Amino acid sequence: MIINAVGRELPEKIGNYTVRPFMGIGQAKDDLPVVVSKRRPTLRPASGTKLLPTLEDAIKACGLQDGMTISFHHCFREGDMVIGQVLTAIRNLGIKDLRFAPSAVVNIKNPSVTEFVKDGTITRIEASGIRGELGDAVIDGLMENPVILRPHGSRPRAIESGDLMIDVAFLGASAADEYGNATGQIGPNACGSMGYAFVDAHNAGKVVIVTDNLVDYPCAPISISQQYVDYVVKVDQAGDPAKIGAGAARMTKNPRDLMIAQRAADAIAASRMFKEGFSFQTGAGAISIACTNFLSERMEQAGITASFALGGIPAAIIDMYKKGQVRVVACSQSFDAVAAKAIVECPGVIEIDNAVYSNPYSKGCMLDKLNFGVLGALEIDTDFNINILTGSSGEMMGGLGGGPDVADGADISIVTLPVVRGRTPSIVPKVFTCCTPGTSVAMVVTEAGIALNPKHKYYEELKEDLTAANLKLVTIEELCELARSIVGTPKPIECTDKVVAVVEYRDGTVIDVIRQIKR
Amino acid sequence: MGKIALKRTSLYASGASPVNLLQARFYNEDCLVYDLEDSVPVQEKDAARLLVYNLVKYQRPTGKYVLIRVNGIYSEFIDEDLEAAVRARPDAIRIPKVEHGYEVQKIADRITEIEKAAGIEEGSTELWCNIESYMGVLNAREIAESSPRVVALALGAEDFTASMKASRTKASLEIFYARNAILMACRAAGVEAIDAVFSDINDLDGLREDVKLTRNLGFDGKTVVHPRQIDVVNAAFTPSKKEINYALRVLAAVEEGKKQHKGAVTLGGDMIDKPMELRAQTTLAQARAAGINV
Amino acid sequence: MDIKQTAVAGTMESSDVMVTVKPASEPGLSIHIQSNVLTTFGDQIRAAVEAVFADFGIRDAEVFLNDKGAIDCVIRARVSAAICRATGEGYNWKGEDK
Numbered sequence: 019m020i021i022n023a024v025g026r027e028l029p030e031k032i033g034n035y036t037v038r039p040f041m042g043i044g045q046a047k048d049d050l051p052v053v054v055s056k057r058r059p060t061l062r063p064a065s066g067t068k069l070l071p072t073l074e075d076a077i078k079a080c081g082l083q084d085g086m087t088i089s090f091h092h093c094f095r096e097g098d099m100v101i102g103q104v105l106t107a108i109r110n111l112g113i114k115d116l117r118f119a120p121s122a123v124v125n126i127k128n129p130s131v132t133e134f135v136k137d138g139t140i141t142r143i144e145a146s147g148i149r150g151e152l153g154d155a156v157i158d159g160l161m162e163n164p165v166i167l168r169p170h171g172s173r174p175r176a177i178e179s180g181d182l183m184i185d186v187a188f189l190g191a192s193a194a195d196e197y198g199n200a201t202g203q204i205g206p207n208a209c210g211s212m213g214y215a216f217v218d219a220h221n222a223g224k225v226v227i228v229t230d231n232l233v234d235y236p237c238a239p240i241s242i243s244q245q246y247v248d249y250v251v252k253v254d255q256a257g258d259p260a261k262i263g264a265g266a267a268r269m270t271k272n273p274r275d276l277m278i279a280q281r282a283a284d285a286i287a288a289s290r291m292f293k294e295g296f297s298f299q300t301g302a303g304a305i306s307i308a309c310t311n312f313l314s315e316r317m318e319q320a321g322i323t324a325s326f327a328l329g330g331i332p333a334a335i336i337d338m339y340k341k342g343q344v345r346v347v348a349c350s351q352s353f354d355a356v357a358a359k360a361i362v363e364c365p366g367v368i369e370i371d372n373a374v375y376s377n378p379y380s381k382g383c384m385l386d387k388l389n390f391g392v393l394g395a396l397e398i399d400t401d402f403n404i405n406i407l408t409g410s411s412g413e414m415m416g417g418l419g420g421g422p423d424v425a426d427g428a429d430i431s432i433v434t435l436p437v438v439r440g441r442t443p444s445i446v447p448k449v450f451t452c453c454t455p456g457t458s459v460a461m462v463v464t465e466a467g468i469a470l471n472p473k474h475k476y477y478e479e480l481k482e483d484l485t486a487a488n489l490k491l492v493t494i495e496e497l498c499e500l501a502r503s504i505v506g507t508p509k510p511i512e513c514t515d516k517v518v519a520v521v522e523y524r525d526g527t528v529i530d531v532i533r534q535i536k537r
Numbered sequence: 538m539g540k541i542a543l544k545r546t547s548l549y550a551s552g553a554s555p556v557n558l559l560q561a562r563f564y565n566e567d568c569l570v571y572d573l574e575d576s577v578p579v580q581e582k583d584a585a586r587l588l589v590y591n592l593v594k595y596q597r598p599t600g601k602y603v604l605i606r607v608n609g610i611y612s613e614f615i616d617e618d619l620e621a622a623v624r625a626r627p628d629a630i631r632i633p634k635v636e637h638g639y640e641v642q643k644i645a646d647r648i649t650e651i652e653k654a655a656g657i658e659e660g661s662t663e664l665w666c667n668i669e670s671y672m673g674v675l676n677a678r679e680i681a682e683s684s685p686r687v688v689a690l691a692l693g694a695e696d697f698t699a700s701m702k703a704s705r706t707k708a709s710l711e712i713f714y715a716r717n718a719i720l721m722a723c724r725a726a727g728v729e730a731i732d733a734v735f736s737d738i739n740d741l742d743g744l745r746e747d748v749k750l751t752r753n754l755g756f757d758g759k760t761v762v763h764p765r766q767i768d769v770v771n772a773a774f775t776p777s778k779k780e781i782n783y784a785l786r787v788l789a790a791v792e793e794g795k796k797q798h799k800g801a802v803t804l805g806g807d808m809i810d811k812p813m814e815l816r817a818q819t820t821l822a823q824a825r826a827a828g829i830n831v
Numbered sequence: 832m833d834i835k836q837t838a839v840a841g842t843m844e845s846s847d848v849m850v851t852v853k854p855a856s857e858p859g860l861s862i863h864i865q866s867n868v869l870t871t872f873g874d875q876i877r878a879a880v881e882a883v884f885a886d887f888g889i890r891d892a893e894v895f896l897n898d899k900g901a902i903d904c905v906i907r908a909r910v911s912a913a914i915c916r917a918t919g920e921g922y923n924w925k926g927e928d929k
Contacts, residue, residue, distance in 0.1 A: 273764035274560045411870040437563075440845050440900020441868045465563035488828030504559070504596065505902055508871035535870075555905045556846040584840045584912035587922065588905065595904040620924035655928045 024403055024452050026530045032164050032517045038527045043426060043458060046525035050379065054180040056223035057246070069196040069250045073107035073228070076249045077186075080224035082108065084115045086185040089222060091214040092122035093190070093202055093351060097261030100190035100228045102126050103253055105134045115141045119182055121173060121214035121372070123147035123417035135160060144182055146170060147407060147417020148519075156518050157414055159534045165519040167407065169453075170350070171376030171383065171423035172524045174217045178379070181526065187222035189215045190256045194229040195237040198247025202352075203239055203361050203369070205231035207257040210352025210361055211331075212241045216371040219246040230256040239362065241369060263354035269311070270304040274436055274465050279305045281489070282392055282434050282463040283312030287320065288487035290479060291389045291429060294322045298390040299329040299424055302353045305434045309392055310334040317343050328384055329375065329420060331357045331367075339364060348384055350375040350420075376423040378524055385420075385427025392432050393421050397449045400494045402456030402471045404433060405449035407521065410442035412511040412535045414519075418453055423524050425458040430476055433462045443501035443508065445494065450511060452530040453521055466500055467492035512536040542602045542628070543567040543822050544689065544729055544758040545774040546767050549606070551576035552585035555592070562598035564764045565771055567826075570604040573618055574633050582614050586621045593625035604665060606631040610640050619644070623651040629663035629688065634696065636672040638683035645684040660686065665731070669693030670700040674715045677722035687728055691760055692719050694733035705736075707743055709750070720755050727812055729757040738763040748773040757819070775827035776820045784817035784824075785831065834892045838916035841901075841909035848901035850913040855891035860884055866898035879903045883910040886926070892917075 020028045022039035030037055038046075070076045082088070088108075090101050101120065106129060108116070118131070118140040132152045134140045144166040148156055156165055168176055176182040191200035192208045202209040207230060219225050219242045227242065227250045236244075270276060282305070286292055300310045311334055317323065326346040327335045333356035338344045347367040352358040360367040370384065377383050385391075396415055397405040404425070409415035425431040435444045445464070460476055462469045467490040470480050484491060513533035523529040547568035550561035553576060561569050571593055577585040589605055597603060605627045607618035622630050632644060641664065652659050664686040668677055674697065681690055694712045695705060703711040712733060723730035732751040735744045748770050751759050759770050776784070787804055791814050794802030802809045824831050834854045841849040855861065862880050864873060880894060883906075894910070901909065915922050 274563065277564065277764070410868050441872055441898075441902055442900065465560070506872065506875055508868070509874060511870060554842075554844060554847075555901060556844055559846055559902075583915060583922075584909070587912045587915075588908040591904040591908040596902070617921065617924070621922075624924060624927050654925065 022528065024401070024455050024529060026452055028528055028531055029517065032520060032531070033162075035164065035166070035520060037520075040455070040523050040527040040529040043455060046527050050179045053178045054183070055178070055221040056183050056185060057221055058223070067196050068198050068247065069252070073104055073251050073253070074111060076226045076251045077104075077107055077111055077113070079249055080186045080226065082113055082186050084113055087117040087119055087183060089184045089187045089218045090120040091189060091212060091218065092120055093209045093212050093214055094257035094262055095209075096125060097207075097209075097258035098126055098190065099255050099257055100188060100253075101131070102129050104188045104228065105129065105131070105139060109134060109137065109139045114138045117142040117144065119144040119184060121146065121218070122170070122419065123149055125150040125152070132160070144168065145417070146173070146419055147414070149414045149416060153414025157412065157532065157535055158537070159516055159518060161518070164517045164531070166522065167418055167519055168522045169376075169418040169422040169524050170214075170372055170420040171378055171385070172522055172526060174373035174377040175379035175526060177217055177221050179526070184218055184222040186224045186226065187218035188226050188228055189219060189242060191227050191229045191242065192257065193231045193233050193237055194227045194250055195233055195235040196250055197235055198227055198244040198250055199235070199237040199240045199242070200227045200229065200247070201237060201239050201241040203241065203358065207231070207255065207259050207262070208355075208358045209257055209262050210358030211349040211369040213350035213370055213372045213375060215242055217373050224248045226251060228253055228256055230254060259355070262358075270308050272304070275305050276308055277465050278434050278436065278463055279308035280312045281468060282309045282432050283316050284487065284489055285432060285461065285463060285468055285484060286313060286390050287316040288483045288489060289390075289430060290483055292320070292322070295325045296322070296389045297324055297326045297328065297387060298392070299327065299388055299428065300335070300392045301394065302330050302332050303394040305394065306392055307332055307334050309434065310338070314338050314341070314343060326384075328388055329424070333357055336360045336364070336367065339367060348375070376420050376427070378423070378426070383427065385423055388424070388428040390430050390432065391424035391428030392434060393424055395421070395433050395435050395444070397444055397446050398433055398435065398459070398462055399446050399449045399456070400498050402459040402462070402473075402494065403449050403452045404454035404456070404459065405451045406453045408451040408532060410508070412450060412513070418521070422454040422458075425454045426524065430460045430480070431458060433459055435462070435464060437464050437466050437497060437501045438505050441505045443505050445497040445501045447498060451521060451532055455523070455529065462494060462497070464497055466497060469494040469497055543819070543826055544602060544731065545823065545826075546758060546770045547604065547691075547731060547760050548764065548767060549576065549760070549762055552589045553577045553581050555588060558588070558592050559596070561764070562601065564767050566601070566761065566767050567758065568602040568604060569598060570606050570631055571627070572606045573614070574606050574608050582608065586618060590621040590625045593627055602629070603627040604629045604631045606633060609634050610644065616647075619647055620651060623648055623657065623662055624655050626657065627662070629665050631665040631667060631691070633667045633693070634669045634673070635666040635680055636670055637676055638679040641666060641680055641683040641687060645686050648686070662686065663688045665689045665691055667691050667693045668715075668719055669696035671697070672700075673697075674718050677719050678725055681722045681726035681728050687726070689729040689731055689757075690719050690723050691731035692716060692733040695736070707737070707747070709747065716754055716756075724755075730755065732756040732759040734760045734762050735766065736762070738766060741765070741769055744769050745773070771826070774823050775829070776824050780820050781824050781829065781831055784820035787813060787817035788821070832887055832889055832918050832920060834889065834914070834917045835919055836917055838913050840912035840916060843897065843899055845899050846901055846905065847899050848906055848909050849897040850909045851895040852910075852913040852917040853893040853895075855893050858891050860890065860892055860894070862894045862896070864896045864898060866896070866900075868898070868900060875903065876906060879906045880910055883907055883914065887911075887914050889914065
């Protein structure tokens with residue numbers, strides 16, 4: 019057993035996976051090799067088309083074999099219809115034992131990914147999270163190999179360092195031409211930014227564009243360029259527009275959530291970093307959207323504008339851009355139809371590669387320039403460690419997303435959450451799964467007050483600024499005790515020794531593992 | 538009167554909904570009213586009574602003045618509501634639609650019996666009387682002076698205007714007299730005056746205007762029906778610099794008087810009585826609640 | 832006190848619990864709990880339900896809880912309300928004075 023820098027007990031090896039324990043932020047060895055890639059220079063005849071009639075044809079042309087690694091992006095979110103069709107075609111060809119490595123959580127239904135795990139098409143999964151039916155099955159020990167979970171900022175590094183070499187990338191696009199130029203910004207099922215597709219396009223051995231909207235050559239705008247694309251397949255439907263924006267961009271009416279959102283905006287406005295040209299990322303949860311709107315009000319009152327807003331972008335941020343409150347909106351993802359269209363319509367709303375957004379192992383990502391980041395969480399503990407993966411009974415609830423990256427990259431990271439949800443305490447003595455180290459979290463904002471992290475680098479100045487603004491400050495221990503006094507003390511969740519998922523930090527070290535739940 | 542408790546805002550939370558009752562403790566209202574009356578359907582009165590009893594008894598919020606609003610004096614629910622409400626030990630019980638002093642006395646006697654039976658200090662359960670009809674307004678002074686338990690009168694504007702055959706408007710001229718009548722009764726009895734609800738929860742600018750009048754007339758607080766109204770009303774009750782300075786001078790004079798063992802204390806020729814001292818303390822408490830260092 | 836009829840109290844709102852009390856088909860108290868916090872709070876929920884039945888002096892009943900994250904005192908209130916409705920008798924407030 020090893021104990022890492024956040025006090026988690028880890029095995030030294032999990033099957034073939036060698037555990038490199040988390041040593042603290044910025045403490046990982048910086049000795050990565052030259053960038054590796056499966057992409058090879060191939061001479062292509064000047065004539066001909068890349069368009070193939072079916073997915074089966076493309077899979078065969080790519081030479082996909084048992085044991086290889088396939089990848090997908092998640093820009094269609096819950097409306098994705100590419101993954102199910104590609105996996106079905108692979109199964110029809112009898113190819114097995116694949117490593118499935120999408121850029122994020124995929125909770126697709128009919129077919130569900132679980133079916134392909136059960137029939138042996140998929141035997142390994144690497145993603146930012148798993149949930150729903152697949153999550154339940156994995157935590158009950160469905161897979162022999164542990165699922166590797168990485169935050170967004172870690173995936174480009176994993177790919178370029180050779181941890182995650184992709185053989186074939188199947189990239190859905192809402193518009194593409196027959197020679198492989200593709201985009202998510204136009205077409206009837208537009209998803210907006212394709213930020214999570216770039217690193218796959220640049221580094222996979224073979225790249226297949228899957229589109230439902232074949233346009234005349236050349237496609238414009240171009241997100242994924244033809245120079246990276248081997249084949250193009252047209253399918254009937256690549257995404258369901260009704261579900262692409264589902265779950266995001268709703269304005270909450272819950273007075274508790276509004277209170278938390280307003281308090282988070284007040285905390286930002288109280289900080290001395292809230293000045294002309296500041297930058298922020300607020301995200302897409304219910305509290306986040308409300309916080310964005312309150313922040314917009316505070317900026318109007320203070321008469322200041324922001325230089326940029328970053329990350330997954332909802333309509334609320336586009337509204338701010340249109341009001342002249344934000345100069346540049348850098349979208350690694352578009353959370354709804356308004357945000358998806360804005361990239362084409364507004365010159366300052368730009369599509370960015372996920373690596374530009376969040377990869378710390380590059381020559382600089384935009385997160386490094388971020389002043390304020392607002393995050394959601396399932397649980398936070400008295401060391402400010404965050405759990406964004408596992409729920410009250412240990413079940414898989416979410417994905418890492420960019421949470422650990424934003425917490426580390428932003429000067430001031432703000433976690434917003436209610437003290438309790440139903441009977442589940444959100445502020446606990448020790449999180450069930452540690453995803454983000456507490457040292458990167460500046461404050462927690464709840465309906466019962468704001469707890470500043472005394473170990474954060476900006477603690478003293480935040481304490482001064484928030485006190486001056488008469489914001490209600492409490493300690494994290496007080497919040498934890500309040501939660502306990504309301505709901506009681508939950509019985510600890512019992513686990514077996516079997517590791518079902520490995521949680522990597524953005525530097526590729528292991529911050530925690532998730533063990534099988536004892537039933 | 539004795540303890541200083543801010544009563545700028547009193548928020549109703551429905552006794553039919555655990556989530557509303559549990560969340561209400563986190564907002565900035567000074568007084569939280571657990572409601573058994575209007576917000577609870579007739580067939581849920583029994584369940585709401587048990588719910589409110591258990592929540593007030595076992596999950597009582599700290600730092601708030603806690604009330605339970607029982608059903609009407611002539612309703613079939615009042616006896617059992619009182620059995621439960623007194624035993625839950627709120628700061629006060631809020632009685633709806635009070636019209637006569639004898640009604641309050643009857644309730645007060647009943648409360649005394651329950652306090653005795655339950656081993657609760659006699660007289661410790663305070664009363665707020667909702668004045669919601671022309672008869673209640675006409676008898677406001679009698680009601681305010683009917684029992685030492687009564688610590689506040691609160692105007693209920695919707696039912697009052699209905700009883701008057703008046704129309705309810707945002708300008709509120711139709712309740713101007715009632716507001717003043719209740720205020721005078723409260724001042725005469727030395728109890729607090731709580732203004733009526735501003736009903737349009739989406740019109741915060743309208744609320745701002747309305748609560749400005751509330752405060753200028755002299756009310757001590759206002760009933761609110763939605764959490765989003767709380768901060769607006771609290772802000773309106775933030776005292777001015779002049780008021781704070783006056784309050785400081787009153788309290789300094791009282792201190793000085795105590796040191797010199799004087800019976801009567803004066804400030805600029807005016808006698809300082811107990812209500813003035815308490816008002817000065819309230820002013821400072823309001824200032825502190827608004828984040829002003831005094 | 833006897834359970835005379837099937838009765839329900841509570842709602843399916845968050846932080847609430849819907850309690851159904853039925854006359855027992857066999858002797859004893861049989862408690863069925865459906866909850867998303869069963870792993871962590873199942874024992875406490877069961878204990879809260881048993882305590883209420885003990886207070887009422889009822890030994891035989893079938894109880895179903897559809898729990899949406901209710902805390903103990905909400906469970907107590909809802910189970911008490913369901914019992915009062917199922918027995919057709921009012922709550923004994925004087926019983927709280929011990």
